[in-house]
Amino acid sequence: MPLDSAFAGRVYPPTEPYEVGREKIREFARAVGADHPAHHDPGAARELGHRDVLAPPTFLAVLMQRATDPVVYDPELGLDYYRVVHRDQRFSFTRPVYAGDVLRLVVHIDSVRSLAGNDVIELRAEAQDAEDLPVATIRMALVSRA
Template identity: 35%
Template sequence: MALDKDLIGKRIPTHTVDIERGQLRFFAKAIGETDPVYADVEAAKAAGHRDLLVPPTYLFCADSRRTDGFDMVKFADIDIRHVLHAEQSFTYHRPIHAGDSLTFEAVVEDIVSKKGGALEFLVLLVTVFRDGELVAEVRKSLAIRDPKAGK
């Protein structure tokens, strides 16, 4: 099933996430991060931060904390059984800390077909705002396999 190219430029529902210390500590531990600015408030403050610093890839997890975690697959009419997370990249414009409330706005940036349509990539650009100020951008892509291709 080919993705509809008319999805390019479409926005998926915006959502807001509060960044919590406990989740940052858990995430830092899970990824093996040992820098105390991600887990110890006093160390973060001593390093010039106002609270725990968000680890570099945490925004992917924060963006996943939507009211409906499947809104993207519903939005694009994708069968979740054929989806894989393919790639992600992060651009930070400002430090992000525990206590911040972040708003995630996502738009379909591109749809790329490979292997004669057997594999399609849905590329999303997610802009992240704190109090209306751009703090980060996350570019991610989903790989969608056509189960009928090659049969």
């Protein structure tokens, strides 16, 4: 059964605040092979003008995965997650992500459409810091195979 295109435009409530930890950044950096000292050593990051350990650009994928759970598992949408493949993910930054940041994401369903018999859902999350200032926009597309 195709996904309901009426879900386009839906906005989900903000996620719970997530405090970005130094060790989480280091773990992620090791996992993706980001070996620049700014991702591991606060002193090296400060020497480059950063306030603390700098998260690799794709670090926000961790938060995006959690933030999209309410969409993916929304019974009204009817997405069969066992048939889903990750099509695309993009990050646009207003500023870098640092250890100590407290972030929340607000997820938007930008579109739901059919493509070659498959359903494509395009999601966007706006990441904000504890002062509600913008940090990044994360875009993700999922394909539910026919």
